[in-house]
Amino acid sequence: MRRVKRQGQGGGGWYPRAWLPVLAVASAPGTAMAQSEWLAPVRIDLMNTGALSLVLAGLTVFATTTSLVYVRERTRWQKREARLAAELEAARSHQERLSILLGADPQVVVSWNGRDAQPVFEGDSGFLGAPGAALALAYGSWAAPADAKRLELATDALKDRGEAFGFTLRSKAGPFIDVEGRPVAGRAVIRFREVTGERAQVMTLRGELERVTADHAALSNLLAGLAHPAWTRDADGRLTWVNAAYARAVEAADAATAVKAGLELLDRAEREAAARARREGGPFAVRAPAVVAGQRRTLDIVELPAVTGFAGFATDMSELEAVRADLQRQMDAHVRTLDRLKTAVAVFDGAQRLLYRNSGFDALWSLEAGFLDGQPTDGEILDRLRAERRLPELGDYRSWKAAAQAAYTATRASEDWWYLPDGRTIHVVASPNPQGGVTYLYDDVTERFTLESRFNALSRTQRETLDSLREGVAVFGSDGRLKLSNPAFSQSWRIPGGDLAASAPHIDEVIRLCRPLFPQDEVWTELHSVVTGVRDAREDYRCRMERRDGTVLDMAAAPLPDGATLISFADVTASVNVERALTDKNEALERVSRLREDFVHHVSYELRSPLTNIIGFAQLLGTETVGALNDKQRDYTSHIVRSSGALLAIINDILDLATIDNGALTLEIQDVDVADTIAQAAAGLHDRLIDSRLELKVEIDPRTGPLRADGKRLRQVLFNLLSNAIGFSSPGQTVSVSATRQGSDIRIGVADQGRGIPAEVKEKVFERFESHSLGSSHRGVGLGLSIVRSIVELHGGHVELDSVPGRGTRVTAIFPAQGLPLSDAAE
Numbered sequence: 001m002r003r004v005k006r007q008g009q010g011g012g013g014w015y016p017r018a019w020l021p022v023l024a025v026a027s028a029p030g031t032a033m034a035q036s037e038w039l040a041p042v043r044i045d046l047m048n049t050g051a052l053s054l055v056l057a058g059l060t061v062f063a064t065t066t067s068l069v070y071v072r073e074r075t076r077w078q079k080r081e082a083r084l085a086a087e088l089e090a091a092r093s094h095q096e097r098l099s100i101l102l103g104a105d106p107q108v109v110v111s112w113n114g115r116d117a118q119p120v121f122e123g124d125s126g127f128l129g130a131p132g133a134a135l136a137l138a139y140g141s142w143a144a145p146a147d148a149k150r151l152e153l154a155t156d157a158l159k160d161r162g163e164a165f166g167f168t169l170r171s172k173a174g175p176f177i178d179v180e181g182r183p184v185a186g187r188a189v190i191r192f193r194e195v196t197g198e199r200a201q202v203m204t205l206r207g208e209l210e211r212v213t214a215d216h217a218a219l220s221n222l223l224a225g226l227a228h229p230a231w232t233r234d235a236d237g238r239l240t241w242v243n244a245a246y247a248r249a250v251e252a253a254d255a256a257t258a259v260k261a262g263l264e265l266l267d268r269a270e271r272e273a274a275a276r277a278r279r280e281g282g283p284f285a286v287r288a289p290a291v292v293a294g295q296r297r298t299l300d301i302v303e304l305p306a307v308t309g310f311a312g313f314a315t316d317m318s319e320l321e322a323v324r325a326d327l328q329r330q331m332d333a334h335v336r337t338l339d340r341l342k343t344a345v346a347v348f349d350g351a352q353r354l355l356y357r358n359s360g361f362d363a364l365w366s367l368e369a370g371f372l373d374g375q376p377t378d379g380e381i382l383d384r385l386r387a388e389r390r391l392p393e394l395g396d397y398r399s400w401k402a403a404a405q406a407a408y409t410a411t412r413a414s415e416d417w418w419y420l421p422d423g424r425t426i427h428v429v430a431s432p433n434p435q436g437g438v439t440y441l442y443d444d445v446t447e448r449f450t451l452e453s454r455f456n457a458l459s460r461t462q463r464e465t466l467d468s469l470r471e472g473v474a475v476f477g478s479d480g481r482l483k484l485s486n487p488a489f490s491q492s493w494r495i496p497g498g499d500l501a502a503s504a505p506h507i508d509e510v511i512r513l514c515r516p517l518f519p520q521d522e523v524w525t526e527l528h529s530v531v532t533g534v535r536d537a538r539e540d541y542r543c544r545m546e547r548r549d550g551t552v553l554d555m556a557a558a559p560l561p562d563g564a565t566l567i568s569f570a571d572v573t574a575s576v577n578v579e580r581a582l583t584d585k586n587e588a589l590e591r592v593s594r595l596r597e598d599f600v601h602h603v604s605y606e607l608r609s610p611l612t613n614i615i616g617f618a619q620l621l622g623t624e625t626v627g628a629l630n631d632k633q634r635d636y637t638s639h640i641v642r643s644s645g646a647l648l649a650i651i652n653d654i655l656d657l658a659t660i661d662n663g664a665l666t667l668e669i670q671d672v673d674v675a676d677t678i679a680q681a682a683a684g685l686h687d688r689l690i691d692s693r694l695e696l697k698v699e700i701d702p703r704t705g706p707l708r709a710d711g712k713r714l715r716q717v718l719f720n721l722l723s724n725a726i727g728f729s730s731p732g733q734t735v736s737v738s739a740t741r742q743g744s745d746i747r748i749g750v751a752d753q754g755r756g757i758p759a760e761v762k763e764k765v766f767e768r769f770e771s772h773s774l775g776s777s778h779r780g781v782g783l784g785l786s787i788v789r790s791i792v793e794l795h796g797g798h799v800e801l802d803s804v805p806g807r808g809t810r811v812t813a814i815f816p817a818q819g820l821p822l823s824d825a826a827e
Contacts, residue, residue: 107193108136113186115159128171128192136192142171154181159188168195168203176203224255228316229265229292229299234309237278238262249292249314265314266290266301274303278310287317343443350436352378352408364426364442365390378405378438392418404430407438425449471570472553474500476531478563480507492553492569493517507531517547523555530557531565544572552576611651615644667710667794674707674739674748675700681718682737685726693731701740708818713791720788721750721811728754728809745797746817751810757803765801788813 108123119137128142137155139148147169157163164182171177176195181188195203223230229246231239239262242255249265252258264271270288277284284303289296298321303312335358338345344361348354353375362369365385376384382401385391394400407414407430418426429441466473472489476482481504490500493514500510511524518524523543530541538559545553554570618640621629629637675698682689682696689696707714718737725735733753740747757765766785789799792813803809 106196107191110136110190110192111184112159112188123192128173128177142173143169143177144172151179154179155190158183158190162188170207176200229314230312231265232306232309232311233278233303237275237310240309246314249290251293265292265299270301274301274312277303278305281305284312290314292316343441346440346442347433348378348408348437348440350408352405352437354378354381355437361442364444378408389421391420393421407432471568473569474510474567475560476507476565476567478533480532481505482507482510483564489569492551492571517549517551518545519548520545527555527557527567530559531567533563545569611644611647615641618644667713669708669710671706672709672711672714674704674746677711677714678718678737678739678748681715681722684719685722688723688726689735692726692729694726694729695734697734697736699736699738701738704739704741704746705817707746707815709795709815713794717788717791717813718748718750720785721813724785724811725750725752725754725809728752730754741817744817746815747812748815749810749812751808753808756805756807757801757809758805762801762803766799785811 106123108121108128110122111120112118113120121136128136136142139151143151150167150169154163154165158165158181162183164180166178166180168176168178178193178195179190180193181190183189194200224243226243227245229243229249231242231246234240239259242258244255246265247253247255247258250258250263252261252263266274266288267290270286270290273286274284283305284301286301288299288301290299291297292299297316297318300315300317301312302314303310335356338358339360341358342360344364345356345358346354346361347356354372354377355375357372362372365381367381367384371384372381379401382391382404386397392400404416410430410432413429413431415430416428418428420426424444424446427441427443427445429443431439431441433439466484466486469486470488472492473484473486474482474489475484482500483504485500489495494517495513507528511528515524523545526541526543530538540559541557543555545555547553550573551571552573554572555567556570557565557567560566618637620626622634622637622641678698678700682698722735722737729735729752735753736749736751738747738749738751766789785799788811792799792815795815797813797815800812800814801809802812
């Protein structure tokens with residue numbers, strides 16, 4: 001029998017080859033196999049008895065041997081089990097120590113036994129800011145996005161390809177984290193450990209240094225790129241760095257050149273003041289002029305102490321100063337504008353104190369200037385106004401005052417109406433200021449209210465007046481629609497429906513309603529163009545409409561300032577009928593007047609010829625050429641001559657008036673000596689003056705000068721005036737003749753001391769054939785003064801009459817010294 005050596009823990013030995021299956025089963029730790037199970041592989045051949053005996057003998061030996069081996073192996077395995085239990089206990093102790101050591105530091109260990117295996121976590125992830133160890137792999141919950149992405153890629157590479165990694169990052173909670181991953185005994189292991197101690201401080205300082213370095217670089221770049229000059233100095237005041245704007249300001253090639261040359265931006269006085277501030281270790285700030293790139297500018301200079309020296313900065317305030325000056329000018333202009341406003345303006349600050357008031361405020365409330373200059377509060381002003389009875393009379397003044405001052409806490413403007421005891425009405429607008437306080441606007445609307453009341457009353461009066469008018473009135477708007485009409489309009493055109501303006505019909509509709517009574521299209525077309533504004537210019541339009549019913553209307557269309565058109569229809573039927581009758585009568589009277597004038601003219605000429613003969617023969621008899629006359633005959637002849645002369649004068653006057661009326665009288669204008677003309681006229685009346693025992697007094701101003709007139713007609717005027725004055729004078733009285741120059745006129749006056757002319761007669765003395773003796777012996781046909789006025793007016797002058805009953809009469813003929821133009825004189 002071959003024996004094999006069995007290797008195993010706890011020793012070994014040589015066994016027959018046939019025992020190997022049995023030993024394999026029996027050698028298993030903790031196996032207790034029955035003796036019958038050992039004989040399972042032995043096949044018993046019952047048909048071979050000899051063999052069976054042999055087998056039984058072998059089995060007996062085998063069983064004995066196996067029992068001995070089993071006892072020995074069981075003892076050996078019990079010893080081994082005790083040893084393994086001791087080793088297990090030692091491993092457990094070791095594991096506990098490792099857990100204690102792992103928990104002593106803030107760390108988490110994660111391991112995988114395969115690519116798709118579940119991770120095993122050891123430790124606490126509280127230091128990551130993600131409670132629960134499992135959240136350590138949720139990189140996005142505690143790491144920055146970039147770091148989380150980096151960790152995910154590294155974790156995948158470790159699990160797939162066994163690539164180790166290790167780096168340090170900062171969690172969102174703040175601490176630095178060491179992350180290390182490597183394969184260990186076929187496992188992928190990642191350890192997250194918080195960096196503590198000096199290393200954490202170093203890393204914190206390093207991060208702070210990087211941040212400060214970045215900030216310093218950014219600040220340096222910012223200062224270097226600024227458009228305003230900036231610089232630094234050492235402790236001794238020497239320039240150590242300047243930016244490009246500083247170099248440009250001092251006209252240096254670059255910043256290094258400006259530092260090397262020590263080019264200063266400020267003037268000497270400012271540099272000395274800055275040096276004193278540096279010696280004292282304090283800041284320096286000033287606004288001063290400086291030359292920047294060859295131009296004079298205004299700079300705000302600030303220089304502050306720094307750790308290594310001093311740092312300065314300059315801001316160009318030139319534009320700001322210009323804007324501030326312009327703003328000040330605008331504010332001054334606004335103040336002047338506000339002072340010219342009638343609306344009172346008062347501005348109060350957040351403490352309710354008066355900051356500004358205009359002249360309108362002083363004029364409205366008439367408060368003392370000293371009181372207002374002391375910047376009183378809003379409440380003090382209201383109390384003063386109430387004490388002087390310049391506020392509305394109210395029962396609860398305190399509540400009213402609180403409501404008035406609520407504007408200081410309001411966000412929107414408010415308005416109120418104050419009805420003062422003196423009858424004034426004040427419109428008050430309180431507008432909150434953005435920076436605090438309130439601006440009050442006080443507008444005296446008393447006049448506006450009065451005008452509005454008057455306007456409303458006037459409108460009602462006009463409406464009533466319009467409705468009571470007998471003339472039809474219609475007002476059309478710029479759109480051609482009826483805006484206003486009175487009842488007379490509807491009644492005159494027989495339009496039913498009452499007030500047409502309520503329905504506002506168009507002019508086309510109104511014309512359609514009116515056309516049956518007056519079908520003439522040309523008038524309605526013209527009226528339509530006036531109302532609708534088809535014409536180039538808005539003009540008045542008038543016409544007379546004779547309707548079918550015999551009514552005559554005067555239509556007048558007038559444009560109104562607001563673009564509307566006023567149309568009125570006046571019923572002139574009665575006046576037209578009267579006018580026609582008067583026209584017929586006037587034509588008859590004119591024919592009668594022409595017949596009378598023709599008769600007078602013809603009779604005058606017919607009378608002149610025999611009268612001239614009578615005068616001639618009377619004068620011939622008076623000269624006694626044909627024979628001597630006795631006294632009575634001589635007296636008769638003299639009477640005949642005088643009467644004939646008077647009659648001839650009357651005839652000549654009638655002829656002159658007829659000539660003037662016909663416009664056939666021609667003036668012969670020349671330079672006339674006024675004094676000579678007066679003397680000639682007086683000479684013709686010398687006998688009458690002597691017979692009437694009157695004195696003639698002539699007063700001629702030396703400055704009168706010549707008069708451009710018709711000398712013959714001027715003598716006729718003076719003759720008539722003197723004759724009239726002599727006729728109304730009593731014996732012993734004086735007739736005065738005067739001539740003087742006033743401006744460009746020459747005044748010739750004739751005055752008497754007679755009875756004078758009553759007021760009721762003054763208006764008639766210049767009319768023809770109006771003769772008034774007024775109790776005197778004067779008789780006449782009433783043509784003298786009429787001829788005087790006609791001749792004076794032909795010369796371009798006029799006649800004035802001054803008379804006081806009982807004191808006499810003065811008639812003054814006023815002529816223009818230069819006379820009429822030749823064309824007017826010829827006419």
